[in-house]
Amino acid sequence: MPDTVVFEAREILTLDRRRLSATHVAVRDGKILGVGSLDDVAGWGGYTLDRRFRDHILTPGFVEGHAHMMTGGIWRYTYVGHMDRTDPKGRLWKAALSTPELLARLSEAQGGLGADEPLIAWGLDPLFLPGDRLSRWELDTVSSTRPIAIFHSNGHLLTVNSATLAAVGFDASAEAKGVLKRSDGEPNGELQEFAAMMPVFRKLRIDIEGAADRPLTHRTYGEAARLTGVTTIADLGRSLADADVDELLRFTAADDCPIRLATMLMAHSRPTPELIADALRYRALSTDRLRLGGVKIIADGSIQGYTARMRWPGYYKGVDHGIWNIAPAQLDEQIDALNAVGIQIHVHTNGDEATDAALDAFEKALAKAPHRDHRHTLQHCQLADKAQFRRIKALGLCVNLFSNHLYYFGDKHYELTVGPDRAERMNAAATALANGVPLAIHSDTPVTPLGPLTTAWCAVNRLSESGRVLGAAERISAQEALHAITLGAAYTLKMDDKVGSIEIGKHADFAVLEESPLAVAPEALKDIVVAGTVSGGRPMLQSTL
Amino acid sequence: MTGPIPTTVIGGFLGAGKTTLVNHLLRHAGGRRITVLVNDFGELAIDQDLIEARDGDTLSLANGCACCSTGGDLALALNRMIEGENPPDHLLIEASGVADPDALADFARADPGLKLSGIVVLMDQGDITALLNDRRIGAQVARQIASADLLLLNKSDRDAPPGLPARLRSLAPRAAFLIVERAVLPTDLVLGDLAPRGRWRADPVLPRRHEDDFVRWAYTSDTPMPRNKLTAALTGLPTGLVRLKGFVALIDDDMVEVQAGWDWREIRPATSYGTDDRTRLVAIGLSPSFDGTSLDRLFSHDC
Numbered sequence: 106m107p108d109t110v111v112f113e114a115r116e117i118l119t120l121d122r123r124r125l126s127a128t129h130v131a132v133r134d135g136k137i138l139g140v141g142s143l144d145d146v147a148g149w150g151g152y153t154l155d156r157r158f159r160d161h162i163l164t165p166g167f168v169e170g171h172a173h174m175m176t177g178g179i180w181r182y183t184y185v186g187h188m189d190r191t192d193p194k195g196r197l198w199k200a201a202l203s204t205p206e207l208l209a210r211l212s213e214a215q216g217g218l219g220a221d222e223p224l225i226a227w228g229l230d231p232l233f234l235p236g237d238r239l240s241r242w243e244l245d246t247v248s249s250t251r252p253i254a255i256f257h258s259n260g261h262l263l264t265v266n267s268a269t270l271a272a273v274g275f276d277a278s279a280e281a282k283g284v285l286k287r288s289d290g291e292p293n294g295e296l297q298e299f300a301a302m303m304p305v306f307r308k309l310r311i312d313i314e315g316a317a318d319r320p321l322t323h324r325t326y327g328e329a330a331r332l333t334g335v336t337t338i339a340d341l342g343r344s345l346a347d348a349d350v351d352e353l354l355r356f357t358a359a360d361d362c363p364i365r366l367a368t369m370l371m372a373h374s375r376p377t378p379e380l381i382a383d384a385l386r387y388r389a390l391s392t393d394r395l396r397l398g399g400v401k402i403i404a405d406g407s408i409q410g411y412t413a414r415m416r417w418p419g420y421y422k423g424v425d426h427g428i429w430n431i432a433p434a435q436l437d438e439q440i441d442a443l444n445a446v447g448i449q450i451h452v453h454t455n456g457d458e459a460t461d462a463a464l465d466a467f468e469k470a471l472a473k474a475p476h477r478d479h480r481h482t483l484q485h486c487q488l489a490d491k492a493q494f495r496r497i498k499a500l501g502l503c504v505n506l507f508s509n510h511l512y513y514f515g516d517k518h519y520e521l522t523v524g525p526d527r528a529e530r531m532n533a534a535a536t537a538l539a540n541g542v543p544l545a546i547h548s549d550t551p552v553t554p555l556g557p558l559t560t561a562w563c564a565v566n567r568l569s570e571s572g573r574v575l576g577a578a579e580r581i582s583a584q585e586a587l588h589a590i591t592l593g594a595a596y597t598l599k600m601d602d603k604v605g606s607i608e609i610g611k612h613a614d615f616a617v618l619e620e621s622p623l624a625v626a627p628e629a630l631k632d633i634v635v636a637g638t639v640s641g642g643r644p645m646l647q648s649t650l
Numbered sequence: 651m652t653g654p655i656p657t658t659v660i661g662g663f664l665g666a667g668k669t670t671l672v673n674h675l676l677r678h679a680g681g682r683r684i685t686v687l688v689n690d691f692g693e694l695a696i697d698q699d700l701i702e703a704r705d706g707d708t709l710s711l712a713n714g715c716a717c718c719s720t721g722g723d724l725a726l727a728l729n730r731m732i733e734g735e736n737p738p739d740h741l742l743i744e745a746s747g748v749a750d751p752d753a754l755a756d757f758a759r760a761d762p763g764l765k766l767s768g769i770v771v772l773m774d775q776g777d778i779t780a781l782l783n784d785r786r787i788g789a790q791v792a793r794q795i796a797s798a799d800l801l802l803l804n805k806s807d808r809d810a811p812p813g814l815p816a817r818l819r820s821l822a823p824r825a826a827f828l829i830v831e832r833a834v835l836p837t838d839l840v841l842g843d844l845a846p847r848g849r850w851r852a853d854p855v856l857p858r859r860h861e862d863d864f865v866r867w868a869y870t871s872d873t874p875m876p877r878n879k880l881t882a883a884l885t886g887l888p889t890g891l892v893r894l895k896g897f898v899a900l901i902d903d904d905m906v907e908v909q910a911g912w913d914w915r916e917i918r919p920a921t922s923y924g925t926d927d928r929t930r931l932v933a934i935g936l937s938p939s940f941d942g943t944s945l946d947r948l949f950s951h952d953c
């Protein structure tokens with residue numbers, strides 16, 4: 106007879122309306138055999154009662170529907186941001202709140218490096234460091250010989266020391282626009298945008314995506330997920346080759362793999378005919394732990410970078426640099442071609458004009474090939490207004506809103522990018538639900554930190570970093586937010602039949618929490634301690650419970 | 651390691667003929683090993699017979715060079731190319747239809763392993779006006795045009811709308827401007843040093859059907875030349891001249907570097923002419939007004 110384990114918990118939040126709250130869940134073959142009281146689940150025969158969670162809350166394992174594998178690469182480098190963060194090994198990295206603190210952090214990290222190793226750090230935001238803007242000359246006090254390079258949190262800037270400038274040959278004669286200079290013409294150590302940063306990537310062998318050691322990157326990604334209660338996570342946009350797919354299959358098949366992965370193919374990685382052929386071919390390779398076959402298209406840029414495509418009246422303050430990453434006419438063609446053969450499409454649209462373009466494209470494509478259960482999804486969709494949500498509903502699209510923006514960039518949006526009116530309707534989760542639009546919310550890690558409870562907190566409280574409430578009318582309840590970070594996100598990944606709730610037949614994927622998200626005060630949601638996860642029935646915990 | 655790899659960016663909106671040009675350049679590489687970097691594989695249409703193999707983001711081209719996307723592995727790909735055993739003679743960056751060519755040119759401006767030769771932007775005569783007038787895409791297309799060192803207008807069946815040349819000129823006042831058919835033009839013109847900007851005449855020349863319409867001229871002489879003779883020769887250059895450059899040995903004077911385009915001439919002290927102190931000039935132009943014999947006559951001086 107197969108082994109059955111019955112987990113007892115202080116409370117099990119099932120997200121199954123038949124029985125929203127339970128105390129016991131029986132697990133066999135990695136799947137849920139029964140949920141209820143011990144009596145309810147005992148009838149399946151012999152079992153082992155596992156009471157390690159008797160003081161804990163179990164929820165469905167969280168589902169992060171928009172995240173990037175780069176999260177698995179970045180922690181090999183030293184974190185120097187202005188907020189505390191926890192790495193995938195569970196180590197807390199304290200915030201660096203002043204330039205001296207940051208320099209001390211770098212000096213400390215230097216101690217662990219070999220003589221020839223460059224010192225790479227990330228997470229810098231100079232606006233949060235009082236005093237003069239950090240430059241090469243401060244970094245030279247850490248080392249004048251070892252190359253140092255620090256990524257800014259926005260990903261578009263590097264600050265480097267003199268040794269790095271020398272290594273790449275940047276001096277007063279450097280012509281590239283991105284090599285920023287002091288008034289006397291000397292580079293000040295700030296390198297802006299990819300082109301100017303690339304020589305540093307090359308010379309210092311910086312591998313921010315962890316491309317050189319995929320197995321390690323995958324494991325780190327899994328750990329980052331597990332630490333935050335995530336059991337299913339997207340890998341939203343890769344230019345996969347067959348060898349990459351093999352590596353993903355190997356990783357997810359390992360006994361200790363803590364996650365299910367939904368990896369999507371980046372549309373610009375191939376000409377459309379090849380894209381279609383590969384998406385269908387990869388889809389057929391999907392397993393219980395790896396879902397393949399979706400395609401991600403990037404329509405515009407970002408709001409904070411002023412590169413999102415905005416409708417009238419455009420940006421509030423600052424210059425509009427709106428760009429299409431795919432021309433609207435080409436978006437029409439690509440969505441039409443993919444939809445025609447039943448490939449699921451996720452489109453990144455930040456600005457409301459880009460959202461319009463995607464809606465137009467879906468409307469035309471779906472009129473020709475009306476797949477009833479397409480689950481095409483608008484990713485970010487940050488500035489959609491009510492009329493757009495009504496169209497989204499009419500077309501049967503899902504949205505995955507970027508709720509973390511409200512906290513991490515909300516003040517900037519209110520004061521600079523879009524102004525008060527639209528900042529208050531950004532990531533309009535309540536409007537989505539009021540219109541019956543399937544809703545997920547996300548972190549886009551590493552753009553903002555991974556952590557579905559924090560994302561839920563953002564959607565429930567809508568507080569900016571300075572404490573401003575951004576549109577109280579768009580707040581959703583804790584129950585709705587919990588749905589969005591479990592079943593809601595699973596639905597957008599077409600995995601809601603297998604994960605997202607605690608019901609018979611589904612995978613035994615749980616988040617193990619110290620407190621119930623439905624019992625704590627809304628403002629405390631993000632402070633709930635995650636003790637670990639259960640994945641396919643296997644407890645994967647922070648410490649020995 | 652040899653010097654930095656000369657890099658040309660090829661931009662222009664969808665359907666402008668970028669890939670036609672890239673294929674043309676690969677076919678007429680003239681012995682050069684060319685690597686093509688593509689920033690959007692979605693539009694990739696390198697001729698199948700030029701592609702030997704494909705591995706994820708990287709294609710092998712029949713002339714032995716790689717073709718790779720600017721994905722996250724760009725640093726690795728550039729390292730392989732620049733620091734590898736067999737760096738190419740020339741790098742072509744094929745921009746996507748919506749990319750800003752100038753931003754891609756910055757890769758070459760910034761990287762010590764690369765050297766920007768210039769930005770070529772293509773347009774299609776049939777749709778460029780509609781694109782420029784498009785509410786959503788117009789500004790992005792205008793930015794592409796403004797970044798050009800060399801603007802190529804692909805001729806189509808329809809006539810160019812009146813006012814188009816003037817409009818393009820106002821968008822890119824410092825670019826050279828050629829009307830071409832099916833992106834046919836000499837490889838050395840496209841891959842040559844298109845800079846310095848601001849020296850090319852921004853007037854269209856006649857549409858050209860064939861590569862044969864371009865005439866090349868080369869000249870070498872052991873005899874130094876008087877400065878006034880050189881000035882006179884440059885003044886008398888034929889109207890079909892597209893580009894002339896080289897070194898001229900002057901009597902009682904230092905070696906000078908000479909460059910010329912349709913309506914500009916430049917003479918400056920030569921800084922890097924190597925050990926060869928002879929007069930050496932090359933030029934390219936359009937027949938019939940440009941011909942080698944008349945150039946020979948201009949520069950020869952039996953005094």
Ligand SMILES: [Zn+2]
Nearest residue numbers: 171173341549
């Ligand atoms: Zn993303």
